[in-house]
Amino acid sequence: MRRLTFFLSGEHSKIPSSEVAAAIEAENHNYKAIEKLDQILTVETDANPALLSRRLGMCHWIGEHFCTCGEEDLIEAIGSSDILDFLPQSRSIAVRVRRVKNYLSEIDTQKLAQKIADAILEKYDYNVDLENPHNEIACVLSEGKCVVTKILTKVERQAFQERKPSKRAFVHPSTMQPNLARALVNLARTPRNGTFLDPFCGVGGILIEAGLIGSTPIGVDIKPELIEGSRKNLKERGIKEFELHETDAKDLDIEKVDAIATDPPYGRQASTGGSELKELYKSTLPVLTNQLKSEKYLCITAPTEIELEKMSEDLPLNIKDIYRQRVHKSLTRNIYVFQREKY
């Protein structure tokens, strides 16, 4: 098994690392967590890094892990690590040092990059190419440690920017940022070749992310104009296979699906179709549970005043995780990840 290091985005303290674990599970691979530092996760896994980087919404890059140590031991650790075995000779290298937040603020990142490069160049004859190197060595400073990796693959963060809600064919305010939507899709362990349901799909923000990883998105919304919005937005992204149903989520009765991720209305910008918010969750949670295949996952958001822990007590659902997320001054929500019991 390979030791992979994920350089995570700092948008949330827990979701990015959980997203990595969930994406590995969704790809049907095992992993063992080796080390977790602020914005850094190192795991042992046989999952394919290129496939993972195409899935992840809250990660910058994935690298081959070489060593984690204090600055004082760094040069020695690089000398004794396998790093040189992974760097084909007579090819170019670049060393970059990246600081997470204010960790190890006494270290001059440029000088450290030079020191690491000198230690490598002392032993082997590489060209240095800072613009377009064959091998990019990254040293990340986090929680008093230096984590050294060779970058294997980068997440196309720009593509998420290009899909942001204001740039869509059909624009609607109550829609999620694409990289959070992608994280929800991953937390729901959405398989690449399976069915995915968003029962409150709006204009399709989450459906698009599920479709782009290769699943078949199924969207449901009570409002016909938003169903049409979803259709336009999915087509605009080149997603050809999808299903859309204009119906109330609590009346849903379709074939069971492999994953569900959804962001129901909060009674603010998004309409609840007249029903009270608590009632909406109470009436739809059993329906969504019933729509899931055995042992599959549901990822659902809820404002903190709606306690899904209680509402799910009598349902065949197990809570896997709950993440708290502040959306803005007057809205903090929980993101729940449930697994349907085996049947």
Ligand SMILES: C[S@@+](CC[C@H](N)C(=O)[O-])C[C@H]1O[C@@H](n2cnc3c(N)ncnc32)[C@H](O)[C@@H]1O
């Ligand atoms: C927060 S929005 C979803 C946004 C969507 N996740 C996105 O990123 O584009 C919630 C949606 O739920 C829909 N809705 C409200 N009550 C519903 C119900 N009972 N059944 C189905 N959809 C409903 C609203 O029309 C709204 O589009």
